[in-house]
Amino acid sequence: LAMVTDLRRALENDEFVLHYQPKVSLADLKVTSVEALVRWQHPTRGLLPPGEFLPVLERSGLMQPLTRWVLREAVQQAASWRRAGMPLQVAVNISPRSLLEDDLPARVLAVLRGAELPASLLQLEVTETAVMTNPERAAFVLTQLQARGVEVAIDDFGAGYTSLALLRILPITALKIDSSLVSQMLDHAADEAVTQAVIDLAHRLGFSVTAEGVETDALLDRLAALNCDQAQGYVVSAPLPPAAFEGWLTDWR
Numbered sequence: 001l002a003m004v005t006d007l008r009r010a011l012e013n014d015e016f017v018l019h020y021q022p023k024v025s026l027a028d029l030k031v032t033s034v035e036a037l038v039r040w041q042h043p044t045r046g047l048l049p050p051g052e053f054l055p056v057l058e059r060s061g062l063m064q065p066l067t068r069w070v071l072r073e074a075v076q077q078a079a080s081w082r083r084a085g086m087p088l089q090v091a092v093n094i095s096p097r098s099l100l101e102d103d104l105p106a107r108v109l110a111v112l113r114g115a116e117l118p119a120s121l122l123q124l125e126v127t128e129t130a131v132m133t134n135p136e137r138a139a140f141v142l143t144q145l146q147a148r149g150v151e152v153a154i155d156d157f158g159a160g161y162t163s164l165a166l167l168r169i170l171p172i173t174a175l176k177i178d179s180s181l182v183s184q185m186l187d188h189a190a191d192e193a194v195t196q197a198v199i200d201l202a203h204r205l206g207f208s209v210t211a212e213g214v215e216t217d218a219l220l221d222r223l224a225a226l227n228c229d230q231a232q233g234y235v236v237s238a239p240l241p242p243a244a245f246e247g248w249l250t251d252w253r
């Protein structure tokens, strides 16, 4: 309860920050997209990871203002990088509750217009759980966004229960394979078999595939051999504050 009061104040005082983690193409290791990940710069407790406050925000009905802040901040950052000659696509995580809001498409488009960012430079990451909660509603919302050029990815795929039938009807362009599946792949043949099958299925449906939580070069090589399109994880870069990310990007290219 004290935390809810703290979070209300944090929203008013602009205490949240975004860190950015790249996704790279496995073919040439070029950065294809950058995921925005929120942290709370708490006045006394230091920098808090999302696991420590997002569940409280979601339960207390404060996710909506946070999602709005994250969207605006990430889109403005992408627009600023673009003006500086770095046209990077930014990916924003959309919570289950935010996905089901009627005005999400209008809000997203207004933020893009305000920042003069092309819609193709924004990707929304939605979890399979969020989509499963209300598939018709989710498909309706995502179709409107995709019609305007916003990319949509299913996040944490393979961690929960996704109906494979749902993949046929969802207006998505990308699928992110959950780190729990990918990270054990080199030691567990069954994990590799499932990962391979997911990659093949996604490609047959016309989606690009990103593997999450990649921590070693050996895993990068194996994923490339399986025709996975992109990788994200500590072997490439941890999530970094904007200035540190810009430094990383300069060294990477």
Ligand code: G
Pocket (backbone or CB within 6 Å): 036, 037, 038, 049, 050, 051, 054, 070, 093, 094, 095, 239
């Ligand atoms: O950054 P980290 O790996 O600790 O993120 C942990 C979880 O928090 C991930 O599942 C991620 O999707 C989620 N998360 C991070 N930033 C945001 C955000 O801005 N909005 C939402 N809804 N989830 C986020």
Ligand code: G
Pocket (backbone or CB within 6 Å): 021, 037, 093, 155, 156, 179, 212, 213, 214, 215, 232, 233, 234, 235, 238, 239
């Ligand atoms: O669910 P989502 O993919 O949005 O969350 C990404 C989370 O995974 C972030 O909290 C991020 O800090 C974390 N993460 C990113 N790369 C790695 C990695 O290589 N290994 C591990 N263990 N966690 C990672």
Ligand code: MN
Pocket (backbone or CB within 6 Å): 035, 093, 125, 155
């Ligand atoms: Mn994500």
Ligand code: NA
Pocket (backbone or CB within 6 Å): 155, 156, 176, 178, 212
């Ligand atoms: Na994920």
